[in-house]
Amino acid sequence: GAVVSQHPSWVICKSGTSVKIECRSLDFQATTMFWYRQFPKQSLMLMATSNEGSKATYEQGVEKDKFLINHASLTLSTLTVTSAHPEDSSFYICSAPLGSASYNEQFFGPGTRLTVL
Amino acid sequence: GQQVMQIPQYQHVQEGEDFTTYCNSSTTLSNIQWYKQRPGGHPVFLIQLVKSGEVKKQKRLTFQFGEAKKNSSLHITATQTTDVGTYFCAGPWNYGQNFVFGPGTRLSVLP
Numbered sequence: 001g002a003v004v005s006q007h008p009s010w011v012i013c014k015s016g017t018s019v020k021i022e023c024r025s026l027d028f029q030a031t032t033m034f035w036y037r038q039f040p041k042q043s044l045m046l047m048a049t050s051n052e053g054s055k056a057t058y059e060q061g062v063e064k065d066k067f068l069i070n071h072a073s074l075t076l077s078t079l080t081v082t083s084a085h086p087e088d089s090s091f092y093i094c095s096a097p098l099g100s101a102s103y104n105e106q107f108f109g110p111g112t113r114l115t116v117l
Numbered sequence: 118g119q120q121v122m123q124i125p126q127y128q129h130v131q132e133g134e135d136f137t138t139y140c141n142s143s144t145t146l147s148n149i150q151w152y153k154q155r156p157g158g159h160p161v162f163l164i165q166l167v168k169s170g171e172v173k174k175q176k177r178l179t180f181q182f183g184e185a186k187k188n189s190s191l192h193i194t195a196t197q198t199t200d201v202g203t204y205f206c207a208g209p210w211n212y213g214q215n216f217v218f219g220p221g222t223r224l225s226v227l228p
Contacts, residue, residue: 034216043205044160044218093159097216105150106207106216108159 006109023094140206
């Protein structure tokens with residue numbers, strides 16, 4: 001199956017700093033990638049859809065200036081949490097569909113656990 | 118707005134018992150997918166259902182898509198401890214503009 005990687009797998013940072021998370025499709029190209037946030041024992045909440053070569057589409061309630069998304073190539077999307085605060089601590093997961101349709105089977109990265117002190 | 122519900126939220130079963138989780142949407146879906154997330158892990162794709170009334174089987178797992186394409190179920194026969202995890206339905210809600218996960222059903226299997 002297709003492989004999606006995420007880096008880093010975990011990060012601890014001080015309040016007010018910015019954190020960049022990378023999501024890479026290793027053996028396929030992804031024009032679309034999804035970014036999710038998951039709090040403990042809860043479902044995955046879609047934050048935004050990352051589109052290669054164009055602006056990301058953010059879900060309602062997600063601050064685009066706080067969660068910067070850049071989809072610079074067909075295999076890389078980055079999520080930057082700017083001026084992170086303790087309430088931003090969460091599990092961030094990216095996914096990419098295999099094929100051109102965004103509703104195809106999703107392949108997930110292993111996730112990044114962010115802890116903001 | 119569109120809503121998706123999954124029931125039950127939690128299920129504790131004895132190993133060997135059967136388990137079923139249900140996914141219900143307020144609107145018709147073009148397709149629905151099921152994922153499994155082990156504790157501490159990431160979601161892993163299980164299956165996609167597209168046709169009305171479709172039934173698919175994977176060993177002890179049986180997936181069904183409702184005739185109206187608004188609900189789906191996942192049934193596990195004779196659960197094993199390896200079945201522990203959270204099962205999510207997911208689909209192109211909001212008229213296909215995004216991909217959304219249901220709240221999930223967390224399954225515990227007691228040996």
